[in-house]
Amino acid sequence: MEQISNAFDAEGESSFRREHTHLFLQWLISRVQGGALLTDGSRALLAHLELLLSTSDMRKPAMAYSAARSIKRSIHLHVGPTNSGKTHGALVALCKARTGMYAGPLRLLAHEVWDRINAGTVSPGVKPRTCNLVTGEEVRMTDDFAGLVACTVEMANLEKPCDVAVIDEIQMIGDAQRGSAWTAAVLGIPARELHLCGESSVVPLLRNMADACGDELEVHEYERLTPLNLGEDLDGKLENVRRGDCVVAFSRSLLFSLKRDIELRTGLRCAIAYGALPPETKSEQAKIFNDPNSGVDVMVASDAVGMGLNLKIKRVVFSSVTKWNGNEMVPISTSQLKQIAGRAGRYGTSSEDTGGLATTLWPRDLDVVRKALEAPLVPITRAAIQPSSDALASFSTVLPRLADGHRPRPLSMLLDDVSTLSRIDSRSYFLASLEQQLVIAPIVERASPASAKLSISEHERFSVAPANIRDERLMILLSHMVTAYASGNLIKFQDVERGLGMLDVLREVQDPSSRQRGDVNSLMILESLHRGMTLYLWLSFRFPLSFCARPEVEALKVEAEKAIDDCLDAIRAGRKTRLAKRAAQEERGESGQKGAVDV
Structure with a gap:
């Protein structure tokens, strides 16, 4: 009961099914073991149940990263509010290291750090260094032998040792959707010196995680540089x-x-x-x-x-x-x-x-902002955790096949099994949200021809693709990509986009005389198109033989970005024209009084 009580205190009702399932499995194992005579069948059942418990045990996630556990890491936690300079010292240490990485939450941030390191603008007195860029959909190799790399957290290399690593926005470790990538990076990056930058809300959690890893943790606190x-x-x-x-x-x-x-x-x-x-x-x-x-x-x-x-x-x-x-x-x-x-x-x-x-x-909202600025940060006490691709493959092997005995359990079913069976330490970790994968997994299953079903590994890679599940065009595009991939085709973007009309809108907007340039609906379609091309590029790094048109899509993506800029300019120009028209009306006395705008 104490185990259930602790899990409930940390996770609420969502922990009940998982904890009760494990208690039932433990009880079942004890009954089989306590049998007067173990038959071959009961021995096989016992071995299977013990393997299932072992596969689902995620209570000591630090032990999953042997490269990081093989060294004694020195962890520096830089904490402070926005505009406190907490990341500056970490980046200076990175630039002075022979080998190292920066891992940030956004491609935009990774790109900015990559640019600053190569240009030598990180800090006065810090010389330029060759640095490569690695994100989910982009790789820029400044030098094959460069010692430094800037990447998004999801792309951090957890196998290659380095001297210094910087993980930015460490408070994201508590995010239900993406936090598991920060957890993996903190536990798994094999850097002798690891710098973590973010809010002070994570200090107690990071102390516990450092202790679990056998690493030393030093906290550096910063104050805001301007009021x-x-x-x-x-x-x-x-x-x-x-x-x-x-x-x-x-x-x-x-x-x-x-x-x-x-x-x-x-x-x-x-x-x-x-x-x-x-x-x-x-x-x-x-x-x-x-x-x-x-x-x-x-x-x-x-x-x-x-x-x-x-x-x-x-x-x-x-x-x-x-x-x-x-x-x-x-x-x-x-x-x-x-x-x-x-x-x-x-x-x-x-x-x-x-x-x-x-x-x-609005006056009514000012007190909310005042209280927020004055309030202390709510401590982040648990880190998101998620089974690895290897763990999902193991689950697929251990769990029974479907009723016909021939087909393995689909990924959507496996993800639900993971939610039920995973054993975690609820005091320091919680199971990350699988919402996106649970939405995409059935789409991938339906898009795969019956004669060419994807493996669990392939299916899982599609399910974690950076696709906005609220974008209907993008979901249809992903479905077309899966069907083409499962059929063994070489995939060109124009083929899988056919029928969606997004490229047609791009060509319309590229015409300077087109009225669609200033249309917000056209802008939204171009945003979907850009997401689709970003998705294609992401998949091209996971399935390079099938998604083989990367250079063409990269060029098309630049065209889409230019078209989006043109749309924004046209919308701005339209506003300017209406403003001039309004001013002319006011001069003629045709406009009414200005007043408050109800937004």
């Missing part, structure tokens, strides 16, 4: 938006509405950044906003602004402190409010470095 203060709310009036502001919203439709209304009400021009935009486009929008000569004065952004973009923001304005989670409106977490607000007044982004302001559009 962050709470400003006056905008009284619901977008006329109060000013140069250097970043207005934050949590839906694409609201972002475009805000962009339109700000430009109409203030005459200021807006850049825009949100999660669905390609990283290259977000980076370009940030560059335009940061350039004092671009004519763009305001950034309108989603929570994507909280990570990966260096912006010269003077004031962050929250248009709302709630967002739609797919089922209902929920409050923005304290941690996320702090992260986004902290983007204001970043050190080194202005000559004065006087700090930044955070405020809200």
